Amino acid sequence: MQHNTTYIFAFATVVCAVCATMISVSAVGLRAKQDYNREIDRKKSVLMAARLVGDNDALTAEQVEEKFGSIRQVVVDLETGERSDMDPAQYDPATAGVIHPAANPAQIMEMPAKVMIYEVMDGDKVSMLVLPIFGKGLWGTLYGYLALDRDLQTIRGITYYKHKETPGLGGEVENPRWKSLWPGRKAYNENGDVAITVVKGQAGTVEEDPHHVDGLSGATITSRGVTNMLHFWLGEPGFKSFLHNYEPNRSA
Numbered sequence: 001m002q003h004n005t006t007y008i009f010a011f012a013t014v015v016c017a018v019c020a021t022m023i024s025v026s027a028v029g030l031r032a033k034q035d036y037n038r039e040i041d042r043k044k045s046v047l048m049a050a051r052l053v054g055d056n057d058a059l060t061a062e063q064v065e066e067k068f069g070s071i072r073q074v075v076v077d078l079e080t081g082e083r084s085d086m087d088p089a090q091y092d093p094a095t096a097g098v099i100h101p102a103a104n105p106a107q108i109m110e111m112p113a114k115v116m117i118y119e120v121m122d123g124d125k126v127s128m129l130v131l132p133i134f135g136k137g138l139w140g141t142l143y144g145y146l147a148l149d150r151d152l153q154t155i156r157g158i159t160y161y162k163h164k165e166t167p168g169l170g171g172e173v174e175n176p177r178w179k180s181l182w183p184g185r186k187a188y189n190e191n192g193d194v195a196i197t198v199v200k201g202q203a204g205t206v207e208e209d210p211h212h213v214d215g216l217s218g219a220t221i222t223s224r225g226v227t228n229m230l231h232f233w234l235g236e237p238g239f240k241s242f243l244h245n246y247e248p249n250r251s252a
């Protein structure tokens, strides 16, 4: 069957308009669900850092919400090192302001002026703090969480939820075996300086060698990136002054 040019253009226009409408409707309709899934992922990563959820646990969204029930969200102002009075439900990193820290080995050029941290509650007592961390690896920025005991010194866990490192090399930051080397290690030395370091090769036991963690083999640059970001976030430009003033027994 032969059609004239006007018919062909009209037909193509109608098909495009119908498809565009369908895509817009589904994008708008799915936005709330995508936001919810991102929220559940964030909560699950926090729970994994605190080792309240295992690496291989397949939890439903409801189970994540239930476990997250023991966690209090707090907005911290990194410029003052104080708790912000902002309602955590209103926190949005996109509007939290920006700090440009001095040149640093973690290669962080820009960071939010306010960040969300997490208090893991045991009854009415804080048992752990979970802090967001990020910094450069080999191929890009790694994003994760570090869980600290209420003594603000003993590491309880670490997890990375987003990175561009090579699977089998730097990507081993996700390996449960490597992550299991962290609990019990000490963040600071006796002088209060950040001391936790990913070494090249093997570290000793938690008791004998509390400030060192095994390096990722074939991934010295990623390993160094992990050290650098921990020194940044546990140090002056990060949470050091907040932790210094922190009172674990303070009520909400």
Ligand SMILES: Cc1cc2nc3c(=O)[nH]c(=O)nc-3n(C[C@H](O)[C@H](O)[C@H](O)COP(=O)(O)O)c2cc1C
Pocket: 138, 139, 164, 165, 166, 167, 169, 170, 171, 216, 217, 218, 219, 220, 221, 222, 223
């Ligand atoms: C394809 C490819 C991917 C690599 N991915 C990583 C990586 O993700 N992280 C990393 O630190 N090194 C990675 N490397 C290795 C680095 O280039 C560098 O050789 C290494 O960090 C040195 O570590 P080593 O002293 O433990 O061997 C990769 C190398 C190649 C060829």
